[in-house]
Amino acid sequence: MPTPPGDEERVRRRVHRAIDGVRPAAGVEDRVLRSTRGRIAQQTTRTTTLWRGLGGALVALGVVAVLGGALGITLELRSHATPASAKTPVASHGPTPAITATPVPTPPAFLEFTSTSYSFATPADGWTIGSACDPQNQCIFGVFNTTDGGATWSHLPYPYKVDASNFSLEVTAASSRDVWVWGSPTSGQSVLAVTHNGGQSWQQVPIGNAVVGDMVIAGGTAWAVTTCTTSAPCTARLFSQPVTGGAWTNLALPSAVQAPIDNNGDVLLSQVLREGDRMWVLDANQHRPALVLSDDNGRTWASLPAPPCVSGATMVLAASSPDHMMLACANEGGWPAPQEVWTSDDGGSHWTLRSREYFAPISPSDPDVGSINSGGAPIRLVVLSNTTAWMANDREDDLVTHDDGVTWTHASLPSVYFGNGGGAEGIGFTDALHGWTFVPSGLWTTSNGGVTWHEQPTITVPLACAVTSSGCKYSL
Amino acid sequence: MTSVPSREDAADVMTARDGDADAFEAELRPLLADAVRLATGMLLNPVDAEDAVQDACFRAWRRRANRHEGTDLRPWFLAIVANQCREALRGRWWRIVRTADPPGDMGAPRSDPSDVLDLRAALARLPYRRRLVIVLRYYLDLPFEDVASAAGCSVDAAKALARRATGDLQRALSGDAE
Numbered sequence: 298m299p300t301p302p303g304d305e306e307r308v309r310r311r312v313h314r315a316i317d318g319v320r321p322a323a324g325v326e327d328r329v330l331r332s333t334r335g336r337i338a339q340q341t342t343r344t345t346t347l348w349r350g351l352g353g354a355l356v357a358l359g360v361v362a363v364l365g366g367a368l369g370i371t372l373e374l375r376s377h378a379t380p381a382s383a384k385t386p387v388a389s390h391g392p393t394p395a396i397t398a399t400p401v402p403t404p405p406a407f408l409e410f411t412s413t414s415y416s417f418a419t420p421a422d423g424w425t426i427g428s429a430c431d432p433q434n435q436c437i438f439g440v441f442n443t444t445d446g447g448a449t450w451s452h453l454p455y456p457y458k459v460d461a462s463n464f465s466l467e468v469t470a471a472s473s474r475d476v477w478v479w480g481s482p483t484s485g486q487s488v489l490a491v492t493h494n495g496g497q498s499w500q501q502v503p504i505g506n507a508v509v510g511d512m513v514i515a516g517g518t519a520w521a522v523t524t525c526t527t528s529a530p531c532t533a534r535l536f537s538q539p540v541t542g543g544a545w546t547n548l549a550l551p552s553a554v555q556a557p558i559d560n561n562g563d564v565l566l567s568q569v570l571r572e573g574d575r576m577w578v579l580d581a582n583q584h585r586p587a588l589v590l591s592d593d594n595g596r597t598w599a600s601l602p603a604p605p606c607v608s609g610a611t612m613v614l615a616a617s618s619p620d621h622m623m624l625a626c627a628n629e630g631g632w633p634a635p636q637e638v639w640t641s642d643d644g645g646s647h648w649t650l651r652s653r654e655y656f657a658p659i660s661p662s663d664p665d666v667g668s669i670n671s672g673g674a675p676i677r678l679v680v681l682s683n684t685t686a687w688m689a690n691d692r693e694d695d696l697v698t699h700d701d702g703v704t705w706t707h708a709s710l711p712s713v714y715f716g717n718g719g720g721a722e723g724i725g726f727t728d729a730l731h732g733w734t735f736v737p738s739g740l741w742t743t744s745n746g747g748v749t750w751h752e753q754p755t756i757t758v759p760l761a762c763a764v765t766s767s768g769c770k771y772s773l
Numbered sequence: 774m775t776s777v778p779s780r781e782d783a784a785d786v787m788t789a790r791d792g793d794a795d796a797f798e799a800e801l802r803p804l805l806a807d808a809v810r811l812a813t814g815m816l817l818n819p820v821d822a823e824d825a826v827q828d829a830c831f832r833a834w835r836r837r838a839n840r841h842e843g844t845d846l847r848p849w850f851l852a853i854v855a856n857q858c859r860e861a862l863r864g865r866w867w868r869i870v871r872t873a874d875p876p877g878d879m880g881a882p883r884s885d886p887s888d889v890l891d892l893r894a895a896l897a898r899l900p901y902r903r904r905l906v907i908v909l910r911y912y913l914d915l916p917f918e919d920v921a922s923a924a925g926c927s928v929d930a931a932k933a934l935a936r937r938a939t940g941d942l943q944r945a946l947s948g949d950a951e
Contacts, residue, residue: 304939305911308907308911308939308942309911309912309914311892312814312892312896312907312908312911312912313911313912314889314892315889315892315893315896316810316813316814316817316893316896316908316912318889318893319813319817319818319819319822319893320809320810320813320819320822321809321813321819321820321822321823322819325805325809325823325826326802326805326806326809328823328827329805329809329823329826329827329830330798330801330802330805330830332827332830333798333801333827333830333831333834334794334798336831337794337831337834338794460900460901462859462900462901462902465862483898483900692828737860
């Protein structure tokens with residue numbers, strides 16, 4: 298039965314009232330167009346340079362083709378074409394009868410899987426979660442693992458309900474058997490699920506109203522920090538469990554990193570790091586960022602100064618030892634995002650600015666420091682040593698530094714995938730040589746410390762199609 | 774590794790040289806108000822909404838060659854915005870938590886009445902497609918034909934989704950369990 302007109306009007310009025318209160322400030326159309334223009338110009342510059350380089354090659358190819366034609370040689374450019382066998386006899390038939398057939402639409406047997414999170418425990422053993430959506434935006438959620446570095450993937454059952462069109466889940470793997478899925482399977486819920494038998498069975502860990510903000514594996518233990526939302530108040534806590542299973546330890550985090558009231562009503566951000574016996578928790582909410590340190594497995598905490606990032610910045614933190622840390626921050630509200638990289642050599646007590654760019658629109662404006670030249674904003678940082686670190690950037694290529702964050706260069710990855718559009722989705726290393734990075738369309742791995750990257754085959758999801766009056770109803 | 778530009782990129786270069794960016798901007802500008810409204814309704818956050826529209830514009834530019842000739846730009850672009858919002862909703866925490874105080878004063882903290890906050894929370898809990906239909910129908914005030922087009926479903930499906938979503942909202946606001 299359709300909604301009665303009077304009810305429709307009431308719904309309309311209430312929806313307008315609810316959403317009008319969170320509309321962007323005036324001038325948003327101009328800001329959007331200005332930014333889009335900048336991104337188009339940058340892409341045009343990049344591709345022009347590439348095409349100029351390819352232009353010479355194409356001219357040369359054209360010359361070859363013309364000369365080849367004159368010599369009776371045919372150049373056929375056809376990708377993935379099956380070559381005709383010279384030995385296959387050509388059948389000779391009479392006139393081919395006319396065939397009139399009604400084309401029957403064949404449902405696709407596979408959907409391309411879009412990963413939202415990867416985690417590798419070793420260069421070979423990795424896990425990913427994500428979803429596949431059909432053209433009608435019907436989506437299915439999936440968990441996959443690989444034992445050959447991403448060349449092939451196996452689908453694994455996941456028993457809990459996930460809204461495949463609206464989830465924020467991450468995966469963290471300690472081995473091919475011990476894996477955690479955490480985050481929010483749908484808006485307003487939270488989950489921390491673990492398997493210790495390679496995904497054959499899963500257990501839910503009770504975490505109350507909290508949501509897991511971050512997880513890290515270190516020293517044979519899985520560490521998870523939870524955070525709270527304004528709609529579901531709670532106490533942010535630190536959970537830990539031996540990676541092979543066993544009882545969870547559950548400690549309250551200090552007040553410095555308890556979520557304050559957030560006017561956006563969003564889930565707040567926490568990050569946890571552990572190096573040796575030292576652990577840090579960063580509450581990177583934009584109102585009151587706070588960094589705390591524990592040297593006794595989270596029983597006592599000391600507050601540390603968080604670097605003075607630009608107001609409203611997103612922060613990502615990483616460490617390569619109990620002393621050496623790096624923090625990247627950027628304000629994603631604009632493009633290019635004003636951004637900075639800071640390092641500490643004493644476990645976060647003192648911070649040094651290493652690089653800073655795009656602060657011209659900020660008041661007061663600060664001069665550039667070092668060279669970072671990224672239009673995006675950091676979403677993941679990996680510090681491999683006192684000099685080398687990798688950064689995955691939203692709307693930008695992956696970047697690498699070999700001088701402790703002073704100068705950053707673009708990774709040898711195709712900007713068509715990584716820069717010109719959505720940017721990277723994540724990056725990680727299992728050791729100094731073996732790493733992975735990904736975009737929605739696929740996974741890239743390196744086995745030589747990022748000198749070269751190799752694209753892994755796309756994961757496809759075999760689908761069962763139950764034909765209904767409105768088309769296929771797909772299921773894994 | 775050398776980055777080889779796609780055919781799309783090549784088209785970008787050539788058309789941009791011809792001032793296509795101006796034409797693109799002129800075509801897009803009248804749609805931006807609705808795009809911002811859609812993104813705001815879907816993400817319920819001014820900064821995320823602005824980011825999503827910005828990303829959608831750039832995607833639309835890159836994909837403009839894919840649009841079938843003669844099709845209406847509006848539902849095509851709104852579908853891109855909707856997809857961008859879906860990706861943002863799937864994003865990880867540090868992408869959900871965006872700037873509350875970016876440069877240029879994007880908006881001061883507001884204190885809204887509790888019924889408004891309740892409805893906003895109920896909207897946030899709606900599954901993606903139901904929320905999309907609610908926003909398209911009751912915030913952008915689109916006819917169901919356009920809602921269906923932007924949501925990629927039939928008109929009947931759009932009506933059914935709207936009906937279910939309205940029921941969800943009413944149940945959430947009255948505190949009834951589903």
